[in-house]
Every structure is written in C-alpha cells, then in structure tokens.
Amino acid sequence: MSFFLISCTKESTNKVDVSGISVDYDVQRFDIDFYTSNTSELNDVQNKYPYLFPKTTHDSVWIGKINNSDEQELFKETQKVYQDFSKTEKELSSLFQHVKYYNESFKVPDVVTVLSNIDYEYRIVYSNTLVFISLDVYLGKAHQFYNEYPDYIKENNIQERIVVDLANKMIEGQVSKSLDRTFLSKMIVAGKKLYLLDLYVPLTSDQHKIGYSKEKYDWALGNEDQVWRYFIENNLLYSTDTKLNKRFLDIAPFSKFYLAEDNKSPGRIGQWIGWQIVRSFMQKNDVSLQSLLSMSEEEIFTKSKYKPKK
16 A cells, blocks of 8 residues: 555534623632642642642642642743633633533533643543643643653643643543444544534644644545555454554554554544544534434444545
C-alpha cells in the first residue's frame, strides 16, 4: 500500500445559535488561592474548598506544598499563561451553551482550576456539579516542563484542548459501549463521540478535536481512502481481534500497518475513520441526535454509504 499526502479541507459545519441560552456557573481559582496563601490564611482556603482537603491530612502537609520551591515555580509558570482566564472561560461558556442546546436538562457545573504536578492522565476531572481543570497540563506543547514527554502527548498540552478535554469527559457518559466487539463497531462508537464534539465545540478545528499535529492531521486527510482500503483488503472490519485496539484505536504515536511509513501516520486512525463514517451517516439521514446515539453501529455503517474520496 502506498500513502500519498494530500492537503484538503474537511471541517464540520454544525453551527447553531446558542446566544439566547443562559449558563450560570462560577469559576474558582483554587490554584491562586492556595499558592498565594500562608499559614494564617490556610484555614480560609480550606473552608472555601473543603472537598480538596481530606480531614486525615495534617495542615503541615499543605504548608509544605505552599512553601515547596518546585510547586511555586509550577504555579508561577502557570500564572504566566492563565492569570487571565477570560479566553478559556468564554470557550467553556460556549461549550455549556451547546450542551444545553442539545440537552435542556443539562446541569451546568462550577469550574475549579487546580495544579496536578502535570498529571496528564487527569487533565480534567468532571462530576455533575464540579469540573477540576489542571492548568499546568496546558502550558503549551513547547514548554520546558514537557521536554521529556513524547510528542503525541505534549501535542495536546495546549490551551485549545481544555474545552475539548472537558467535552470528552461529558461525552463519555452519553455514548454507551457496544455489545458488538467488532473492529468496525469500535470505530463507529469512537466516531459517535467525535461527532458529539462537532456539536458541542463547533468553533474548534478538527485538528484540535482529534488532537493531531498539523502533519499528522494532513496525513489523515490525505490518506483516508488508502487506510479504508487497507482495512477492507485485510478483512479487519468484522474482526474481533483485540490487538487492533492498540494498532488503530488507542492513544499512540502512530498507527501500526506494519509498513515502512507507519511513523508518518497518526495514532487512533481507526477513530478518525469512525468519525468520517458517522459524519457521512448524519449527512445522508435525517435523524435526531438521540436516535444516532441509540442506533446500532451496523445500521449506521450501512446507511452511511461511506465512501472516502480517492
């Protein structure tokens, strides 16, 4: 199989008017309140954020964190980027408005900004009433703190991913796992989640929704037909081989076709293909969002009449 890099545009256009939708929530800067406090002020911080202070932890632990030079450096670097939180807050408001547009019963959570010592596995913690955002994970992919991180991880350590990561946390509870364990079904389940991003964060670029670098994103655009042909010719669509997860669905530096140019491909290319299948289905069928989410993956695939451009 040969791969050819072709630059083209395939952005989603799911824009709706949410200007009349009111969202009321608080943004609380725990990172600032905590790291600028001292021994005499700690009790006030604890009273404001009781859920962040286990009763079994002695105050000396918190004082030690406040006075720790490494944590203070992390806080100062974070402040350089997020002392003014207005840009992100505007994006969060838009996200909440769009979620509420599609689900009137949605309860808008309050937002708490924290530092997590760059724990990228817990960038966002979401519950029905609270969202915790670890700002130190979003300082920019070129920041010195991320020098030892692999490129495919730090690619998403950027401000633009905050709203996407939160949207993904919300979406996790909206798309059910399929009982069908085929590779095709798994791709389409992932595609449903990415399609919800089209609806919830329509102003975000597809590149940032999927979390690819510019080069990897262009590769996905230019080689969609070749990837699809590979899946078909190797009889992968209805395979239940779990090894395909690591090769094409899980977070990884690249997808594994076992070809010389694998490292040029992005990881999770199966998710990308599933996204395009769901988009094709929604373009060709007049169905509600709820119908999409409840419909079987096989029906979505059949009615999508998916055919990537050569």
